[in-house]
Amino acid sequence: MSTEAPTPTSAKDALAGTHHMPGKESADRRQVTQGRWAYTLLAPTLILLGVVILYPIINAIIMSFQKDSGLDPATGFFTEGGFAGFENYTHWLLQQCGSGPALGPCPPGTLGAQFWDAMGTTFFFTIVTVALETVLGFWMAVIMARAFRGRAVIRAAVLVPWAIPTAVTAKLFFFMFAFDGIVNKLLGTQILWTGSEWPAKWAIIISDVWKTTPFMALLILAGLQLIPDEVYEAAKVDGASAWQRFTQITLPLVKPALMVAILFRTLDVLRMYDLPAIMTGGANGTTTLSILVVDQIRQGLNNASALSTITFLVIFLVAFIFVRFLGANAVDAATTGKK
Amino acid sequence: MSTTTATAARHADAPARRRAFDWAPARTYIQAGIILIWCLAPFYWMIVTAFREVGYTFDPTPFFTHFTFDNFATVFDESRGNHFARNLWNSLIVAGVTTVISLVVGVFAAYALARLKFRGKSLVLGFILGASMFPGVALITPLFQLFTNIGWMGSYQALIIPSISFSLPLAVYTLTSFFREMPWELEESARIDGCTQGQAFRKVILPLAAPATFTTAILTFIGAWNEFLIASQLSNDATKTVTVAIASFSGAQPHQEPYTAVMAAGTVVTIPLVILVLVFQRKIVAGLTAGAVK
Numbered sequence: 069m070s071t072e073a074p075t076p077t078s079a080k081d082a083l084a085g086t087h088h089m090p091g092k093e094s095a096d097r098r099q100v101t102q103g104r105w106a107y108t109l110l111a112p113t114l115i116l117l118g119v120v121i122l123y124p125i126i127n128a129i130i131m132s133f134q135k136d137s138g139l140d141p142a143t144g145f146f147t148e149g150g151f152a153g154f155e156n157y158t159h160w161l162l163q164q165c166g167s168g169p170a171l172g173p174c175p176p177g178t179l180g181a182q183f184w185d186a187m188g189t190t191f192f193f194t195i196v197t198v199a200l201e202t203v204l205g206f207w208m209a210v211i212m213a214r215a216f217r218g219r220a221v222i223r224a225a226v227l228v229p230w231a232i233p234t235a236v237t238a239k240l241f242f243f244m245f246a247f248d249g250i251v252n253k254l255l256g257t258q259i260l261w262t263g264s265e266w267p268a269k270w271a272i273i274i275s276d277v278w279k280t281t282p283f284m285a286l287l288i289l290a291g292l293q294l295i296p297d298e299v300y301e302a303a304k305v306d307g308a309s310a311w312q313r314f315t316q317i318t319l320p321l322v323k324p325a326l327m328v329a330i331l332f333r334t335l336d337v338l339r340m341y342d343l344p345a346i347m348t349g350g351a352n353g354t355t356t357l358s359i360l361v362v363d364q365i366r367q368g369l370n371n372a373s374a375l376s377t378i379t380f381l382v383i384f385l386v387a388f389i390f391v392r393f394l395g396a397n398a399v400d401a402a403t404t405g406k407k
Numbered sequence: 408m409s410t411t412t413a414t415a416a417r418h419a420d421a422p423a424r425r426r427a428f429d430w431a432p433a434r435t436y437i438q439a440g441i442i443l444i445w446c447l448a449p450f451y452w453m454i455v456t457a458f459r460e461v462g463y464t465f466d467p468t469p470f471f472t473h474f475t476f477d478n479f480a481t482v483f484d485e486s487r488g489n490h491f492a493r494n495l496w497n498s499l500i501v502a503g504v505t506t507v508i509s510l511v512v513g514v515f516a517a518y519a520l521a522r523l524k525f526r527g528k529s530l531v532l533g534f535i536l537g538a539s540m541f542p543g544v545a546l547i548t549p550l551f552q553l554f555t556n557i558g559w560m561g562s563y564q565a566l567i568i569p570s571i572s573f574s575l576p577l578a579v580y581t582l583t584s585f586f587r588e589m590p591w592e593l594e595e596s597a598r599i600d601g602c603t604q605g606q607a608f609r610k611v612i613l614p615l616a617a618p619a620t621f622t623t624a625i626l627t628f629i630g631a632w633n634e635f636l637i638a639s640q641l642s643n644d645a646t647k648t649v650t651v652a653i654a655s656f657s658g659a660q661p662h663q664e665p666y667t668a669v670m671a672a673g674t675v676v677t678i679p680l681v682i683l684v685l686v687f688q689r690k691i692v693a694g695l696t697a698g699a700v701k
Contacts, residue, residue: 103525110531113516113579116508117538120546120572127549211438222439224688225446230695231684232450233633235650236673240453243666248465250452278449283695290696325696332540339542342635346654361544362640365551372548380545387540 125380128373132156136368156374179364183375186360187382189353192269194337197276201333202326204277205284212285213292226282234279238346241275245347268352272343280336284329291325292318331390338383357382450677457671464666478671490644491672494652500563501638501648502631505570509578509627514620517582522591532583539576543636546572554641561643569637574627581626584697585619622690629680649676 135152158164160183165174174180212222229237244250245261252259261271295318303313319326341358344350350359357379364372459466460473482491519525520532546569559565593615597607635650642651653672656665684691 102523106519106523106525106528109515109519109523112512113535113575114531116512116571116575117535120568120575121538121541124546124549124553127553128545131549131552207438208442211435211442214435216432216435216439218436218439222442223692224685225443227684227688227691228450228681229446231629231680232673232677233635233650233653233680235633235635235654236453236677239653239669239673240449243456243670244449244452246465246664246666250467253465253467278445282446286692287696290692335540339544341544342650345635345639358542358544358636361548362636365548365640369548369552376542376545376548379542383540383542384537387537 128377131370132374132377134370136370152370156371157378159371160375160378179360179367182355182360185353186355186357189269190338190340190356190358193273193276193340193356194334197273197280197337198330198333200273200277201281201284202330204281205288205329206326208281208285209288209292212289226285228282229279230282232279234342235346237275237279238343241271241278241343242347245271262348263352265353268348268354272347272354275343275347276337276340280333284333287325287329287332288322291322294325295321327390327394331387331394334390335383335387338386339379450681453670453673453677456667457674459667461665461667478667479675481665481668482672482675489652489656489668490647491649491652491675493645494647494649495675497563497642497646498632498648498650501566501570501646502628502634504563504567505574505631506624506628508567508571509575510620510624513575513578513582513623514616516579517586520579520583521586521589532580535576535579539573539580541572543569543573547637547640551640560641561646563646565641566638566646566648569641570631570634573634574631577630578623578627581623581694581697582619585623585694586616588697589615589619618690619694622687622694625683625687625691626694629684632680 133152133154133156135150135155159174159180163174163180163183164171165178165180208226212219212226232240242262245267246252247258247260247263249261251261259267261267299317299321300313303317308316339358340356341362344354344356345359345362348354350356350363355363357375361372361376361379364375455469455471456464457478458471458474458476460475460477463473466472481487482489516535520528550565550569554560554562554565589612591612593611594607597611598604602610633650634648635654638648639651639654642648649672653669653676656669656672
């Protein structure tokens, strides 16, 4: 993220400025008044976001350093509340249950023992779905970019999966993946899709890919449409093969749009909740970090706060890596001006 | 131009696009057909099942058979513990109020971000964008406690406030991208032509900004309407929204997943959205992709 607004000073802005108040000093003053005016306009949004996001987050961080009082589900001992230090964090990260003399590794089956599995599942879902969506989305975008009769129909059709609520998508695919459902009938298989580990994972991945590939395809399509036809024509003239044209023109030119699309989707899958919660309830190795947090809420809010803070930090870290090292700059995309 | 002819000759064996008999268009149509089926088949299957008798739930016939409206009756049947009409109303209130607040507040921020020059713009935009990517679970835990303490559990505001956390950033981001593209110099021209500032705003800026704002409203509304995680944790029977209701549906027989009724409920929830999306297709695509490509 750049620190200074990379807003291109368009000629008309400069003209408008000098037209009313010529001279450098007044231009500076104008900038200051604009700044004040800007923050007045931004104030409601920033205050509201502060209330609905910063307040809960700070609260969660404070809570995460408190002990949950009550019976510890793992040890059966009664725990007093009070300051917990990093105990809630070590509970998840090192999978240690109980406190004081009763501190020990979490028994299998408890939520504490599931942290790293949930982390693995979340990243597995993220990598597989984003990879599939990128490839499928690119393919769809390339087809939709072609000029053919009925193109409008395809462009409308891809919006249908996007518009369907995820909860409905989950139920729909739960039905299609039922034992007697249409998927088993079409494939001639007898797979317990949502009832065994790997099929359950794939059922969720397929549902997510179905629902969100259109979003990816539309973003990539928007990127493709910015590439002028002449560039391809020129490359053809120079004897570039279709593959060369794809790797040396399309990919580099679409890359900014593609990276933003991948960033959005990655951060979205990292917090995946609806699909596994409804399709499997997190059973059979489909518990994501978000599901684990929600399960933990019932067992102790302070511990859940530690887990949700960890989840938030993980997502923040991934976003940071994307923006810093992979050049997915959504901020610049919105602040820099025209095409 | 002469080089083009030369290349065409050189690539005579390669499939050339503009020949009537070559295979390129056919290949395009086949692939377009696959996309069409992939996108629409599950949706079609939901509708077919929604209109099917319960006894034929798993009938694989790919068109309407054993047609019935019973499933829709089940969906709205209060004696079975389904309060779908109320769920629809709840969703409408929560998504509607969330959208109105996000738009009213966000439009000012978007104007500032798109039009004004000020220090820290990237920082503000980064914060807003970061907010939209914020995981819902990180909000739920503290809000769960807060709302329990102040007795807000099961109130509309308990659902609307967390929804704003993702819909307001989305609204600001989309509106900012739209506003950047608007021909603001027309405002200046109108002033030069003798319009007052108010007239210039009313007659020039408002008609230009209205479609952008409307599109953003649709996107925000769909986002809030589809929300599940927050509603599933912070609502009760009185404020349960449709997405939560669909996930926990009671059918005709207990202990049996009421597939046909759930598909009917899904159809009721989805059809208005699909119509909305198809009618405003171009605007929605513009809104979805605004900001990502520049």
